[in-house]
Amino acid sequence: MAQEQKQPKRSSEEVEEVEAAPETDVAERKESLDNDVDDILDEIDDVLESNAEDFVKSFIQKGGE
Amino acid sequence: MSVRRVMGTEVEYGISVQGQPLANPMVASSQVVNAYASATLKARRARWDFEEESPLRDARGFDMSRQVADPSQLTDEDLGLANVILTNGARLYVDHAHPEYSTPEVTTPLDVVRFDKAGEQVMLDAARLALQLPSNPAIVLYKNNTDNKGASYGAHENYLMRRSTPFADIVRHLTPFFVSRQVFTGAGRVGLGQDGRQHGFQISQRADFFEVEVGLETTLKRPIINTRDEPHADPEKYRRLHVIIGDANLSEISTYLKVGTTALVLSMIEDRFISRDLTVDGPVAALRAVSHDPGLSQTLTLTDGRTITGIQLQLEYLDLAKKYVEDRFGSDADPQTVDVLARWESVLDRLERDPMLCASELDWVAKFKLLQQYRERDGLDWDDAKLHLIDLQYADIRPEKGLYHRLVRAGRIERLLDDDVVEAAMHDPPVDTRAYFRGRCLEKYPAQVAAASWDSVIFDLPGRESLQRIPTIDPLRGTKAHVGALLDASQTAEELFQRLTH
Numbered sequence: 001m002a003q004e005q006k007q008p009k010r011s012s013e014e015v016e017e018v019e020a021a022p023e024t025d026v027a028e029r030k031e032s033l034d035n036d037v038d039d040i041l042d043e044i045d046d047v048l049e050s051n052a053e054d055f056v057k058s059f060i061q062k063g064g065e
Numbered sequence: 066m067s068v069r070r071v072m073g074t075e076v077e078y079g080i081s082v083q084g085q086p087l088a089n090p091m092v093a094s095s096q097v098v099n100a101y102a103s104a105t106l107k108a109r110r111a112r113w114d115f116e117e118e119s120p121l122r123d124a125r126g127f128d129m130s131r132q133v134a135d136p137s138q139l140t141d142e143d144l145g146l147a148n149v150i151l152t153n154g155a156r157l158y159v160d161h162a163h164p165e166y167s168t169p170e171v172t173t174p175l176d177v178v179r180f181d182k183a184g185e186q187v188m189l190d191a192a193r194l195a196l197q198l199p200s201n202p203a204i205v206l207y208k209n210n211t212d213n214k215g216a217s218y219g220a221h222e223n224y225l226m227r228r229s230t231p232f233a234d235i236v237r238h239l240t241p242f243f244v245s246r247q248v249f250t251g252a253g254r255v256g257l258g259q260d261g262r263q264h265g266f267q268i269s270q271r272a273d274f275f276e277v278e279v280g281l282e283t284t285l286k287r288p289i290i291n292t293r294d295e296p297h298a299d300p301e302k303y304r305r306l307h308v309i310i311g312d313a314n315l316s317e318i319s320t321y322l323k324v325g326t327t328a329l330v331l332s333m334i335e336d337r338f339i340s341r342d343l344t345v346d347g348p349v350a351a352l353r354a355v356s357h358d359p360g361l362s363q364t365l366t367l368t369d370g371r372t373i374t375g376i377q378l379q380l381e382y383l384d385l386a387k388k389y390v391e392d393r394f395g396s397d398a399d400p401q402t403v404d405v406l407a408r409w410e411s412v413l414d415r416l417e418r419d420p421m422l423c424a425s426e427l428d429w430v431a432k433f434k435l436l437q438q439y440r441e442r443d444g445l446d447w448d449d450a451k452l453h454l455i456d457l458q459y460a461d462i463r464p465e466k467g468l469y470h471r472l473v474r475a476g477r478i479e480r481l482l483d484d485d486v487v488e489a490a491m492h493d494p495p496v497d498t499r500a501y502f503r504g505r506c507l508e509k510y511p512a513q514v515a516a517a518s519w520d521s522v523i524f525d526l527p528g529r530e531s532l533q534r535i536p537t538i539d540p541l542r543g544t545k546a547h548v549g550a551l552l553d554a555s556q557t558a559e560e561l562f563q564r565l566t567h
Contacts, residue, residue, distance in 0.1 A: 037438050040475055044435070047466050048458060052450040058086035059457055061211075062162035064077040064218030065283040065309065 079207035090162035101191035154500030169500030174325035183490035209460035213261035220313035252312035253429030272356035325405035502543030513558035
């Protein structure tokens with residue numbers, strides 16, 4: 001009997017979860033995308049040459065081919 | 066034919082010595098090439114056979130002491146000689162003020178990618194080895210095409226073509242293709258104009274350096290179609306189309322599509338399949354206009370009066386290519402031809418909807434996306450040094466510093482090949498061209514190969530007065546199928562020579 005009582009409750013929880021899912025999903029995905037962007041920029045910040053202006057100025061090549 | 070054809074690439078790398086912006090780039094380039102040669106070559110260093118330029122006798126006596134010497138001790142004359150042939154059949158050398166790597170001859174787009182990427186690893190090793198030289202120069206190499214101060218250096222493609230194809234047909238049908246293929250082959254660039262004086266982002270590294278439609282030059286008045294005619298094969302049967310308009314790509318998919326689609330268009334030209342006239346009005350200006358519009362909405366005017374975008378022009382070629390492959394091969398088309406067509410279509414479709422959808426495949430889009438993220442986060446304008454730095458550092462070939470490599474490692478750029486496959490291609494030649502014979506000879510008989518080039522291997526055999534030249538004029542002979550067993554069975558170069566000549 002106890003099982004029978006639990007059964008519907010569980011399924012209604014599931015339904016609620018499913019209904020709530022899209023919104024959370026979008027929000028989460030947006031957040032995770034933003035985090036992704038931040039992560040990659042943070043990672044790249046760490047490896048970028050330190051003085052951008054000097055570095056760019058001193059990158060001088062001769063023509064080739 | 067299809068995407069299959071004898072072809073290859075040659076890439077000049079940007080070079081800098083850390084902390085020494087005024088270092089002589091010829092010296093640094095020689096250090097890179099010589100360091101790799103000294104560390105990897107087993108015996109004597111086979112010289113490049115400049116058959117037409119120097120007498121054969123000169124091929125003798127390039128002695129060991131020269132290669133172990135610090136190149137800065139050598140005279141300028143000797144610096145020009147830094148030039149080695151690798152066991153994978155490739156050539157590593159100094160061209161003007163850059164180290165350059167030419168892939169061996171291959172027959173498929175994926176093999177172009179494989180040996181082009183192997184070249185990056187060779188360059189990476191070479192720069193690391195140079196650090197161990199007495200003056201330990203910290204040399205960094207860049208797979209890009211401009212310093213944004215007016216200088217450009219090339220990433221060329223070579224395609225073997227039938228001599229019987231009229232050159233005018235090549236010019237007519239290939240020019241519109243080259244004007245527009247940059248929408249997926251571009252490597253991306255911060256800065257407009259040859260010296261980058263105007264601010265902004267453009268699709269191509271090279272577009273602003275092209276000034277004429279057709280010509281022989283590669284360093285001045287660069288032409289969209291280059292007329293250099295040096296087939297390194299039977300000139301009666303073949304010409305080598307030397308393509309100088311491309312960007313140096315890091316992305317494997319960009320290189321794959323660049324070479325694969327171009328090979329398909331060349332096949333259509335050879336088979337006189339292109340019936341439409343897609344001639345663009347003012348192709349030099351159109352090339353720049355397409356490059357300067359990362360939104361991809363810039364239109365071009367065709368001589369038939371239509372105005373279409375670069376993508377739409379590419380769709381015309383794609384449509385022809387699909388019909389051509391269906392017409393010639395039907396369901397028997399080889400897998401790479403089918404794959405190139407599918408990727409070409411998919412990329413054009415997504416570029417048309419939203420270029421950013423290709424950020425994990427194409428160099429210029431990956432770079433553009435990263436730059437846009439920085440602009441958004443830090444509020445940067447296109448003149449900001451940081452954006453220029455990101456552009457340069459994208460092409461830094463060191464895996465720990467190069468931004469292309471960081472994006473790959475973060476799973477943001479797709480690859481076609483595994484590291485193991487690329488690593489093996491640094492040493493093992495392709496099996497289906499004459500590069501197999503060249504590479505295997507260098508690997509197996511290093512002490513007896515006095516010189517080699519695309520179309521010859523020259524042996525210095527014990528007990529023989531003169532050098533023995535084995536011509537390799539046909540790019541599709543000297544393959545594993547032809548000479549694999551012969552090489553396996555010959556313990557010495559003399560044995561090989563006997564078997565080849567009797």
